Amino acid sequence: MISLKTARELSLMRDAGRIAAEALLRVGEAVKPGVTTAELNRIAHDYISHCGAAPTFLNYNGFPACACISVNDEVIHGIPSKKRVLREGDLVSVDLGATYRGYVGDTAASFAAGKLGETAQRLRETTRAALFAAIPKAVPDGRVGDIGAAVQSYCEARGYSLVRDFTGHGVGKELHEDPSIPNVGTAGHGLRLRAGMTIAIEPMVNAGKSGVRVLPDGWTVKTKDGTLSAHFEHTIAITPNGAVILTKAEG
Amino acid sequence: MAETAQTLALPTGTVVRSLAGRDAGYLLCVVGGQGESLLLCDGRERPLERPKRKNAKHIRPVEGVAPFGSEALRGNKALHKGLLRLERQLKAAQSDATEKG
Numbered sequence: 307m308i309s310l311k312t313a314r315e316l317s318l319m320r321d322a323g324r325i326a327a328e329a330l331l332r333v334g335e336a337v338k339p340g341v342t343t344a345e346l347n348r349i350a351h352d353y354i355s356h357c358g359a360a361p362t363f364l365n366y367n368g369f370p371a372c373a374c375i376s377v378n379d380e381v382i383h384g385i386p387s388k389k390r391v392l393r394e395g396d397l398v399s400v401d402l403g404a405t406y407r408g409y410v411g412d413t414a415a416s417f418a419a420g421k422l423g424e425t426a427q428r429l430r431e432t433t434r435a436a437l438f439a440a441i442p443k444a445v446p447d448g449r450v451g452d453i454g455a456a457v458q459s460y461c462e463a464r465g466y467s468l469v470r471d472f473t474g475h476g477v478g479k480e481l482h483e484d485p486s487i488p489n490v491g492t493a494g495h496g497l498r499l500r501a502g503m504t505i506a507i508e509p510m511v512n513a514g515k516s517g518v519r520v521l522p523d524g525w526t527v528k529t530k531d532g533t534l535s536a537h538f539e540h541t542i543a544i545t546p547n548g549a550v551i552l553t554k555a556e557g
Numbered sequence: 558m559a560e561t562a563q564t565l566a567l568p569t570g571t572v573v574r575s576l577a578g579r580d581a582g583y584l585l586c587v588v589g590g591q592g593e594s595l596l597l598c599d600g601r602e603r604p605l606e607r608p609k610r611k612n613a614k615h616i617r618p619v620e621g622v623a624p625f626g627s628e629a630l631r632g633n634k635a636l637h638k639g640l641l642r643l644e645r646q647l648k649a650a651q652s653d654a655t656e657k658g
Contacts, residue, residue: 307569307570307626307627307630308626309627362558363558366558369558374558382558382559383558383559401558401559403558412558469559470562471561471562472559472560472561472562473559473560473561473562474559474560475559475560481558482558482560484568484569486560486562488562508559510559537559539559
């Protein structure tokens with residue numbers, strides 16, 4: 307079911323989004339060699355709680371942490387651990403959510419621990435750019451396929467592949483609402499977008515092939531071929547004036 | 558947090574008519590499922606808390622009907638009333654077509 311948000315709901319979602327974005331910013335600043343992924347999770351948890359929000363991912367379908375932290379060939383849903391110490395050149399994808407006054411902000415970004423290699427750096431920049439190529443497609447009377455096509459054409463033209471087994475999604479009172487927002491698609495096809503929809507666009511881009519597998523922990527998703535993967539995400543509101551990024555830090 | 562790609566044959570809210578089984582001929586509403594295996598409810602015999610699992614080949618989507626939204630799926634009573642209303646409308650449209658024919 308797709309829910310269309312009122313102006314009041316969008317305002318609440320903007321608050322939730324700002325908290326999530328600021329938490330992500332703080333985690334990003336702490337990403338460096340020698341830090342554990344559990345420490346990054348603690349930073350996210352403390353900031354979200356400090357803002358009076360709840361960490362959306364904690365216990366979501368049994369997920370045991372506040373942030374998903376996925377390193378190098380881990381694509382998404384990595385479980386933070388005290389044993390996982392970041393090393394120089396690691397590509398660290400952090401995904402987190404904040405629930406504030408009943409509404410969810412969901413955002414993600416890939417960060418560099420120290421200095422990234424050229425391959426990782428290029429993958430990271432491409433994934434981020436693909437997200438920003440897709441955001442302007444989230445307009446009333448656009449189609450879900452326009453978003454997927456924008457991500458797909460941007461990444462595939464640069465020799466990368468898109469994860470197809472996981473998608474972006476509607477977001478609002480729930481973390482996962484309809485519609486699904488795949489990162490591949492055909493422009494002009496798919497569900498028609500309407501003002502009031504709020505969606506999470508989240509390209510997951512692999513340096514190698516698109517295949518992924520889920521580890522026995524039931525959460526961590528890795529590339530099948532062991533190549534690097536990057537992930538960026540914003541929660542977007544579709545308004546009569548176009549796409550508005552809700553997961554924006556203040557200032 | 559990314560969502561697992563949906564492989565549902567028909568989206569949630571789609572109104573279908575059962576073609577096989579003890580509910581054959583009745584209207585039902587898709588409330589979930591996986592791939593070809595759909596979860597269906599009518600708000601009475603099959604309430605939202607106890608949906609019927611049915612293969613997609615044993616149902617047919619009702620053409621020209623908009624999928625039920627969150628209002629219709631907020632409770633069993635609303636869902637059942639919505640399906641009854643739709644059935645009445647479909648029957649009226651059918652009898653109109655027969656008279657004109």
